[in-house]
Amino acid sequence: MAEIEPYENALDAIPGAHPYPRTSRYHDAEIGAHRLPDGTEVRYTKRRLLPPLEETGDATQTHTVRTGERPDLLGQRYFGDPGQWWQIADANPVLDPRELTDEPGREVDVPLAGHFPQGPQGVRRG
Numbered sequence: 001m002a003e004i005e006p007y008e009n010a011l012d013a014i015p016g017a018h019p020y021p022r023t024s025r026y027h028d029a030e031i032g033a034h035r036l037p038d039g040t041e042v043r044y045t046k047r048r049l050l051p052p053l054e055e056t057g058d059a060t061q062t063h064t065v066r067t068g069e070r071p072d073l074l075g076q077r078y079f080g081d082p083g084q085w086w087q088i089a090d091a092n093p094v095l096d097p098r099e100l101t102d103e104p105g106r107e108v109d110v111p112l113a114g115h116f117p118q119g120p121q122g123v124r125r126g
Contacts, residue, residue: 020045027088046062050090060109067104071097078110087111 020026030046064073075085089097091109102106 019043023081023084025090034071059112061112062107063110065101065104065106065108069101069104071100074108074110 007066019031024043026048029048032044032046034042036042045063071085071088071098073083073089076082078084079087085097088108088110089101091111092100094100100106
């Protein structure tokens with residue numbers, strides 16, 4: 001089996017050179033490279049670890065789910081972008097984002113603007 005090597009590139013040191021936009025949940029994710037037996041390099045995004053829930057506790061507000069709401073609608077409501085639903089998923093202990101809104105009356109934590117979860121390198125996003 002081919003060895004997995006860390007991906008290093010001169011562009012990594014340049015802010016904004018990451019393959020994912022700054023608003024993506026993968027923006028701060030580490031990029032790896034896997035070399036196939038024929039020598040072809042395949043880049044991949046390494047697993048993204050969430051910050052401990054305690055760290056986001058004082059930087060959230062509570063939203064009570066209503067019938068018909070979906071994670072993308074909450075992203076639009078609180079961040080002005082339906083693609084930001086992942087920030088709400090990160091602030092709550094769910095495995096599937098649909099769990100956030102499956103049950104009307106459920107209270108979910110919504111990160112306050114400017115309080116983005118801490119990235120894997122200890123750098124705050126936002």
